[in-house]
Amino acid sequence: MRRLPFLLAFVAVAGPAAAQRSPHDSVQGAVRAVDVRGRTIEVTTSVGMALRVVRLSVPADTRITSAGAPLAFTQLKPGDIVRVSFGSRPGGTVAYAIERVGRMEVAPGGGQ
Amino acid sequence: MIRRAAVALAALALVACRKLPAPGEPLAGLTPAERARFDSGRVVFDSIFTPEKGLGPLFNSTSCAECHEDPKPGGTGDEVERHATAFHPDATGRACDELASLGGPVFENQVTPALKAALGIASEPVPPQATAIAHRTTPIIFGFGLLDAVPDSVILSYADPDDRDHDGVSGRAGRNFDGRLGRFGRKALVPTLLEFTEGALNAEQGVTSPAVPDEPTVGGQALPPNTDPASDPELSQRQVEVLDAFVRFLAPPAPAKMSSDARRGRELFAQVGCNRCHIPALPTGDNPVRALAHREVPAFTDLLLHDMGPDLADICLGLATPSEFRTEPLMGLRLRKRFLHDGRASTPEQAIDQHGGEAAAARMRFIGLSATERAALLAYLQTL
Numbered sequence: 001m002r003r004l005p006f007l008l009a010f011v012a013v014a015g016p017a018a019a020q021r022s023p024h025d026s027v028q029g030a031v032r033a034v035d036v037r038g039r040t041i042e043v044t045t046s047v048g049m050a051l052r053v054v055r056l057s058v059p060a061d062t063r064i065t066s067a068g069a070p071l072a073f074t075q076l077k078p079g080d081i082v083r084v085s086f087g088s089r090p091g092g093t094v095a096y097a098i099e100r101v102g103r104m105e106v107a108p109g110g111g112q
Numbered sequence: 113m114i115r116r117a118a119v120a121l122a123a124l125a126l127v128a129c130r131k132l133p134a135p136g137e138p139l140a141g142l143t144p145a146e147r148a149r150f151d152s153g154r155v156v157f158d159s160i161f162t163p164e165k166g167l168g169p170l171f172n173s174t175s176c177a178e179c180h181e182d183p184k185p186g187g188t189g190d191e192v193e194r195h196a197t198a199f200h201p202d203a204t205g206r207a208c209d210e211l212a213s214l215g216g217p218v219f220e221n222q223v224t225p226a227l228k229a230a231l232g233i234a235s236e237p238v239p240p241q242a243t244a245i246a247h248r249t250t251p252i253i254f255g256f257g258l259l260d261a262v263p264d265s266v267i268l269s270y271a272d273p274d275d276r277d278h279d280g281v282s283g284r285a286g287r288n289f290d291g292r293l294g295r296f297g298r299k300a301l302v303p304t305l306l307e308f309t310e311g312a313l314n315a316e317q318g319v320t321s322p323a324v325p326d327e328p329t330v331g332g333q334a335l336p337p338n339t340d341p342a343s344d345p346e347l348s349q350r351q352v353e354v355l356d357a358f359v360r361f362l363a364p365p366a367p368a369k370m371s372s373d374a375r376r377g378r379e380l381f382a383q384v385g386c387n388r389c390h391i392p393a394l395p396t397g398d399n400p401v402r403a404l405a406h407r408e409v410p411a412f413t414d415l416l417l418h419d420m421g422p423d424l425a426d427i428c429l430g431l432a433t434p435s436e437f438r439t440e441p442l443m444g445l446r447l448r449k450r451f452l453h454d455g456r457a458s459t460p461e462q463a464i465d466q467h468g469g470e471a472a473a474a475r476m477r478f479i480g481l482s483a484t485e486r487a488a489l490l491a492y493l494q495t496l
Contacts, residue, residue, distance in 0.1 A: 030206065030289040032213075044212050044289045048302050048311015050324045051212035078205025081291045102291045104206055104431060 026085040027054060030104050034076050041076060041095070043084060056086055056095040066100040079104045133363035135254055135447060136184025141403040142361055153358025156351050157185055161317055166346025168318035169227035169339045170220035170236050170328050176355075179250040179316070186362045188448055189250040192455060193316075194219045196242035199428040208428035214239045214332045217429060218315040230336040239331055244434060246426035247454040248298060252444045255364025256296070258409040259441065260305035261396035264293045270391060270414040281388045281470045283416030286438060287431050295415045298453045299429035300438035306356050313347060313355075320344040321352050361403070364410055365444040368495040377492025380485055385474040389414055389439040412442030412496060421468020424452065435469060445496040460493045461486070 029045035032053055043054045058064075064071045076082070081102040086095050133140060138150045157176045161167035172193045173179045179189040195217045198209040210217045219236045228234060238245055268285060275282035285293050286300025296302035302311065307323070314324040325345045327335055347355075370378070381387055390412040399405035417436040425435035432438075437453060450456075451463035467475040478486065 028290040032206070032209070042213070044210065046212075046289055046301070046307075046311065047324045048307045048309070048315070049218050049297060050311040050314040050328070051210050051217060052326075053213040078203075081289070104287065104289070 025087065026083060028081065028083045028101070029054070031076055031078050031080045031082055033078060034073075036074055039073065041082075041098075043082060054093065056084060056093050057091065058095045058098065062095050063097045064100075065098070071098075071100060076100065132366035134184075135365050135444065136186055137363055138361045139257070139363045139403040143402075146357065146361060146401060146403070149354050149357035150361045151358075153354035153356065153361075154185065156347075156355040157358050161319055161346075163224045163226060164341055166317075166319045166342040168220075168222070168224035169335055170215075170223055170330065171318040172218075172221050172316045174317065176312070176317075180253060182449075183447055186253050186359070187444075188252050188450075190449075191250055192247045193221060194238065194245055195248055195427055195429070196238045196245045197427040197429055198241050198243045199434055200243070201433075208430070208433075209241070210429060211239060211242060214241065215329045216242070217427065218328070219245075220315070220318070220328065224318075224339065226339040226341075227330075227335070230339050231330065233330070236328075236330055244427045249450055249453065249455040251298075252447060253359055254362045255409060255411070255441070255443045256305055256308075257360035257362065257401075257404055258364060258396055258407060259295065259394075259411060259413075259415070260360065261399045261401075261404040261407070262295075262394045262409060262411070262415070263397040266394055266397075267293065267295065267415045271416055279385075279388065280473050281385075281418065283389065283414055283418050283439070283470075284431075286417050289430065294430060295438070297429075298437055298440075299427075299432035300415065300417050301430040301432070305360055309356050309359050310352060313352075319346045321347045322349045323352070360401075365447060365496075367410065368446060370495050371491060373488045374491040374495050376485075377488035377490065380481065380489040381492055384477040384481070384489065386478075388474070389416070389418055389471065390442055391439075410443055410496070412445075413439040415439065418471065419469035420471060423468050424466060426454070442493070442496050446494045461490055 027045055029043040032042040032044045034041050039058045041056055041058055045052055045054060058073055064073060080100050083099045083101055084095050085097045086093050138147060160175045167174055177185045179191045180186050181189045196219055197211055197217050199207060201207050215236055219238050221235045223233055270283060271285055272282050273284035288294050288301060288303050292303040294300040294303055296308040302308045310321050310323040313319040313321055318327060320327060322345050327340055391414045392412055393408045394411045396404055396407045396409060415438060417432050417438055419435050420437050422435060428434050451460055457463035457466060464475055464478050
């Protein structure tokens with residue numbers, strides 16, 4: 001697993017200003033999967049055609065918001081575009097704050 | 113008076129004699145420093161990577177120039193690569209799974225000897241979860257720096273996702289996973305030219321960089337030990353910057369001189385409605401590079417996604433459904449030998465014949481032209 005370096009680099013591409021303000025690293029991408037029971041989310045990110053999936057655990061005290069308002073973990077859905085600040089702990093990568101900033105749009109005819 | 117006229121004539125002659133950039137040459141008007149970066153980047157573009165220098169372990173080509181070779185570095189090539197994703201239109205949430213957790217969507221055609229010895233594979237296997245495999249030819253990247261400099265607002269001004277003007281053409285913007293507007297790639301996933309280049313280094317050559325410092329995986333599994341001898345990142349930030357400069361400063365091919373037939377063909381191009389998606393010129397906006405700022409790009413694209421019908425459909429990617437493709441830029445069309453995203457057409461006429469979906473009406477109008485008119489339109493395309 002060598003995903004963290006990719007994330008650290010992605011910060012430089014996607015959010016240098018946010019990274020400078022925050023003591024943590026951050027990433028912005030589309031939610032691929034939400035495991036409510038296991039309290040994890042998977043986020044798809046990319047640099048060009050190099051795609052990666054980042055798995056983050058989401059402890060109960062992780063702040064989740066949308067447009068400034070609190071959001072329950074169960075309200076996160078695949079296709080949500082999220083900005084996540086995170087850090088590494090012995091158990092893996094942990095989300096400190098998740099902000100829902102948009103949705104991957106739905107195509108005409110219900111394609112996506 | 114006579115002197116003034118002579119000076120004016122001399123100036124006109126100078127303009128007439130000024131050589132337009134040939135394929136592979138840089139944009140006119142670069143500063144000496146920019147030209148030096150272009151030249152340095154050409155060296156990186158031409159560099160042949162070995163496993164010791166960062167190639168692979170998964171790769172499609174050993175250098176940028178191996179694929180982008182014809183007629184000059186930055187052009188096209190005969191390589192065809194594999195992309196695969198899974199499309200589940202009835203799924204809640206996102207219907208497209210790019211198989212990124214399984215090594216997708218680019219499944220490399222080659223592996224280094226060390227990886228072959230370790231895993232016994234000759235190419236990256238496409239996982240069974242894939243619902244479609246797409247083939248992709250090498251795009252000509254001449255003029256891509258100018259496409260990068262087109263403001264988002266210009267692209268969005270052409271979008272008509274609900275076809276409110278009822279012309280049957282309803283382009284919509286591609287988006288990256290982080291929400292930014294996408295413009296590069298056949299499915300308009302990639303927002304910027306720099307990311308297009310950095311991603312290609314990793315996905316096409318297995319070369320890591322500061323932006324993408326980890327290797328692609330095989331089926332989502334970490335690479336076996338001792339299969340990747342070069343330390344990461346395998347390309348320095350400075351090398352990436354000059355490579356980006358080379359790609360960014362490649363000039364679009366100058367249009368060929370038009371015959372009277374081609375001039376008639378230009379009118380027919382508009383009359384048939386090709387220009388509704390293949391917008392002939394897009395303006396660039398402010399740019400720190402003067403040669404890229406406030407120019408007209410002979411793009412022949414709106415950089416939007418359009419439904420091209422079921423016959424051309426292959427994979428989903430990002431927001432694009434299997435049948436949606438970004439309008440292909442026609443800059444340098446005369447330099448190509450294969451046409452459409454997967455190279456299935458060997459002539460522009462065959463490519464037009466296979467346009468469906470939103471382009472079906474334009475195709476029917478093309479078919480309805482007389483033989484002379486069709487020849488004129490094709491003569492025009494050969495000047496691009």
